[in-house]
Amino acid sequence: MTQIIPTAEPFFFPGRGEAARIGCLLTHGFTGTPREMRPLGEYLQALGYTVYGIRLAGHATRPADMIRCRWQDWLLSVEDGYHLLHGTAEQVFLLGLSMGGALSLTFASAFPVRGVVAMSTPYELPADPRLRWVKPLSHLLPCQPKGKLQPGRDWFDPQAFAQHVDYPCNPLRSVGELNDLLGAMRGCLAAVSVPVLLISSRDDHSIPEKSMDYIYGALGSEDRQELWIEGSGHVITEEPRREDVFRAAGAFIQRVSCS
Numbered sequence: 001m002t003q004i005i006p007t008a009e010p011f012f013f014p015g016r017g018e019a020a021r022i023g024c025l026l027t028h029g030f031t032g033t034p035r036e037m038r039p040l041g042e043y044l045q046a047l048g049y050t051v052y053g054i055r056l057a058g059h060a061t062r063p064a065d066m067i068r069c070r071w072q073d074w075l076l077s078v079e080d081g082y083h084l085l086h087g088t089a090e091q092v093f094l095l096g097l098s099m100g101g102a103l104s105l106t107f108a109s110a111f112p113v114r115g116v117v118a119m120s121t122p123y124e125l126p127a128d129p130r131l132r133w134v135k136p137l138s139h140l141l142p143c144q145p146k147g148k149l150q151p152g153r154d155w156f157d158p159q160a161f162a163q164h165v166d167y168p169c170n171p172l173r174s175v176g177e178l179n180d181l182l183g184a185m186r187g188c189l190a191a192v193s194v195p196v197l198l199i200s201s202r203d204d205h206s207i208p209e210k211s212m213d214y215i216y217g218a219l220g221s222e223d224r225q226e227l228w229i230e231g232s233g234h235v236i237t238e239e240p241r242r243e244d245v246f247r248a249a250g251a252f253i254q255r256v257s258c259s
Contacts, residue, residue, distance in 0.1 A: 019048025023089025
């Protein structure tokens, strides 16, 4: 019996023609699943690219599996996907959402990828004095609810939220791991030298509003771009402005791969 949540499986889309030599590695966010990256993957496949949407360790099954994982396990999931995709593609681009963007940028500082598209990526977690105690507290409170708002209130598209698949809570230990990952990312941004496209929504209230600007300023890349959108929440790959996001990512990949 499968343990992966139905519709949340990883996916692989073979490319076609000359564009198939370009591989796109798609990485979902914290407590999320490959499903949130699938619309982007389908768009990129239609352009002819080879696409692999990975499932991060401990995700898309049950929260208890995520609690056992460390941030290095999530980075190893990206590395596994990179090596598998690199076996079929000459150039590999990393495209990540939220924590997936942080993992993509961290990975790009050490591996020869062709470029990175980081979407809705936090520079750090919102300031909270409890963060320093989050790991010991996790032994008493394994999971906590996701925010104070009614579920879906921060989404612009109710239908997209209804179809979204993720864990219903935040494993507290994993919040500490995410905090550690973002610290590692900040420490290696200067070592990222490949082209980078950063995309965020001005209506995203899940991450600190200056995150994209801080990441942009810390990058070592000479070729770096920022794109702000509006009318979408945090999961911009499923929200109303997703087509704008997809077109920007596709244009970035085409430009960089031909340069």
